[in-house]
Amino acid sequence: MVLFPGGFLWGTATAAHQVEGGNWNNDWWAWEHDPASPCVEPSGDACDHYHRYLEDLGLLASLGFNAYRFSLEWSRIEPEEGEFSQAALGHYRRMVEACREGGLEPVVTLHHFTTPRWVADRGGWADPATAGRFARFAAAAADALADEVRWVCTINEPNILATMGYLTGLFPPGERDPERHRRAQGVLAAAHRRAVEVVRRAIPEAAVGLTLAMSDYQAAEPGGEATLEALRDSDEGPLLEAAAAGDFVGVQAYSRIRVGRAGPLGPPRGAEQTLMGWEFYPEALEAAVRRAHRETGLPVLVTENGVAVADDTRRVEYVRRALEGVGRCLADGVPVRGYCYWSALDNFEWALGYGPTFGLIEVDRQSLQRRPRPSAGWLGAVARANALS
16 A cells, blocks of 8 residues: 555646647647658647636546646747737636636646747747747746646756757757757756746745656666766756756656667567557656656656556556555655646647557547546546555
8 A cells, every 4th residue: 555645636737739729820730730740640629628628627627636737838828929818828827727626736837848930930949048038928827827826837848848859850840950959958947947937926835847858767788877877967967957946846757768888778678568669667757756856856746657558457557556656755755746647638649649549538539529548537546545555
């Protein structure tokens, strides 16, 4: 039996572009429709969460969850530089209020991978001025939500945003330039620090933090340790350091990375793999939580953890083992404040489209009808009990 502390957040998570639909004014919509991009399909209507959020929040609350992490779409709120949409701000305020009315603690993410087209056209995250642009947006959002929000994530996985956008070319702007990658890391770190300042001014009682994509790096052959350290430091290091400026660190972990002398080795022969092609390895979460707390000294909120599988019984097994790791962290005194499963709904998984199914709730691609999977009821029961038996 694993008992979780009082006030522990039990949530699910989504990102605006992956569930809302119709976010045509950002860099990802342009990227999806570029024939030269790796995207297999456009996001389109996604899950129509922008209009169906009341239905979705009611479903999550009925399942037993007490928190919901979601993101604001910057391109809706500031569709052109300096032009703020009161209608869009009002929409997100109504979402926050609906969370509170339904017994869900809103965990608001200010930026989750998508950037307004006008920002991208001015240099995106490789332009130092973007840190100031983001801080201005963060201030407007914080002012609009101030009396209703207690948890704010500034930027989702900035290490992935920088690497995929500026080093591997898989995310917009599709560049493969190590120098631009390092510059983007620096701009994202500066943007986080500036956003922390403006959110604290607007909402002094809120906890504000950065979320990081983390893996359990493991040396898989003699001599791999030095390569491991170099890989991990280049990916997580600069932004893990920046995260220390916040009140908590958001940990997002899915699998491990096995490292040899020459670099990553991939999953072991015969290992179970998810629909993302990752090794089925839920124990990665425990390692990531411990490292995040050790490196920053901050409390940890698990802002994403989950698995894309066709067999829902494997989802239950994955989450059970991941939560057992969280329990071991708590037993050792690591301050973990909550767990948000990724994701609430089957959604648009970026360049991979709608193929990978992470959702606790299945979404029919034609009718958009929601159908909770058995794993949703299982995890909701864990949340209600605040215990894993």
